[in-house]
Amino acid sequence: MDLREIGEFGLIDRIRKWMTASDPALLQGIGDDVAVIEMRDKVLLVTTDILIEGIHFKRSWIDPYRLGKKALIVNLSDIAAMGGIPKYFLISLGLPKNLPLPFISSFYRGLKERAKRFQVDLIGGDTSLSQKIVINICLLGEGGEGDLLFRKGAKVGNDLFVSGTLGDAALGLKILQKEGLMGRPKGLIEKHLSPCPRIELGQAIARHRLATAMIDVSDGLLIDTTHLLKESGVGARIWEDRIPLSRPYRKWINSYSEDPYQIALTGGEDYELLFTALPEARKKISTLTLSSKIPITWIGEILPQKEGFHIIRRDGKEYSPGRLGFEHFK
Numbered sequence: 001m002d003l004r005e006i007g008e009f010g011l012i013d014r015i016r017k018w019m020t021a022s023d024p025a026l027l028q029g030i031g032d033d034v035a036v037i038e039m040r041d042k043v044l045l046v047t048t049d050i051l052i053e054g055i056h057f058k059r060s061w062i063d064p065y066r067l068g069k070k071a072l073i074v075n076l077s078d079i080a081a082m083g084g085i086p087k088y089f090l091i092s093l094g095l096p097k098n099l100p101l102p103f104i105s106s107f108y109r110g111l112k113e114r115a116k117r118f119q120v121d122l123i124g125g126d127t128s129l130s131q132k133i134v135i136n137i138c139l140l141g142e143g144g145e146g147d148l149l150f151r152k153g154a155k156v157g158n159d160l161f162v163s164g165t166l167g168d169a170a171l172g173l174k175i176l177q178k179e180g181l182m183g184r185p186k187g188l189i190e191k192h193l194s195p196c197p198r199i200e201l202g203q204a205i206a207r208h209r210l211a212t213a214m215i216d217v218s219d220g221l222l223i224d225t226t227h228l229l230k231e232s233g234v235g236a237r238i239w240e241d242r243i244p245l246s247r248p249y250r251k252w253i254n255s256y257s258e259d260p261y262q263i264a265l266t267g268g269e270d271y272e273l274l275f276t277a278l279p280e281a282r283k284k285i286s287t288l289t290l291s292s293k294i295p296i297t298w299i300g301e302i303l304p305q306k307e308g309f310h311i312i313r314r315d316g317k318e319y320s321p322g323r324l325g326f327e328h329f330k
């Protein structure tokens with residue numbers, strides 16, 4: 001069965017049955033002109049991301065279940081970067097008419113898996129015919145006003161930290177491009193297809209007031225660092241040999257790049273958290289590493305803006321990065 005047989009409204013009816021919502025503050029979910037949410041004295045967080053077939057994913061690489069998960073993950077990561085609580089999402093889909101219904105039901109199963117895991121409800125969307133698959137999610141979240149972490153709070157003398165390891169997803173993509181789904185190791189490919197948003201970690205960093213500014217690393221460490229520096233009006237230095245690399249990354253990087261740090265510095269889609277903190281917070285941050293079981297690594301320091309942004313290599317040589325990472329239209 002494909003979409004031609006059931007049509008737009010047949011599809012929406014099915015989606016409504018697949019995805020039940022339970023939040024009592026949701027007065028009206030799917031099925032009316034708008035969704036209606038009761039608001040209390042909280043701050044509303046809103047973020048949106050688009051995934052386009054051929055640009056962000058290929059159907060031959062990612063199965064619909066993982067695609068559903070990833071569509072939600074990229075948005076969850078933005079709420080994580082604020083230290084917020086994700087709550088509701090809307091999804092707008094552009095779909096080819098010959099798309100088999102099982103593709104969409106698997107896609108929604110992936111969505112539902114992540115929605116349950118991170119306690120968010122689907123509350124609406126839109127559906128249209130399209131030549132290629134287009135997925136747009138708008139995710140709503142909440143936070144306490146004083147609890148949120150912006151890109152703009154970094155101060156001279158702050159430490160710069162990053163969670164997890166870097167470059168795994170980008171190396172996984174390189175392996176996919178060269179070897180396809182049969183490529184090795186599976187773990188790196190999986191990091192590209194199904195990353196994990198740092199929701200609980202972001203909330204813990206915000207709740208314990210450990211950071212002064214935070215951003216998620218979605219486009220690459222260098223480029224996302226420059227976003228944080230620009231918004232804060234500061235410079236920074238990063239020690240290259242402190243950048244956290246996973247064991248499989250270290251093992252496989254030589255087959256894909258002469259420079260072992262290049263992909264970790266510029267590759268995207270790790271969805272780790274990058275944050276700045278006062279030196280006094282170091283001890284609490286290492287405690288958080290232990291309790292969260294997520295490595296948090298001190299990779300650099302914040303400088304006055306006029307000193308710019310440098311990477312210090314292992315041999316002590318400094319350079320200012322040229323190509324920073326991925327940017328659309330470039």
Ligand code: ADP
Nearest residue numbers: 012015029030031032033091093124125126127
């Ligand atoms: P409208 O005429 O206002 O565009 P629709 O017929 O597109 O309304 O949508 C009917 C209901 O189904 C709305 O609540 C809308 O939010 C929801 N909806 C439409 N498409 C989707 C989708 N792909 N996933 C989830 N909900 C959807």
Ligand code: MG
Nearest residue numbers: 125126127128
């Ligand atoms: Mg509509």
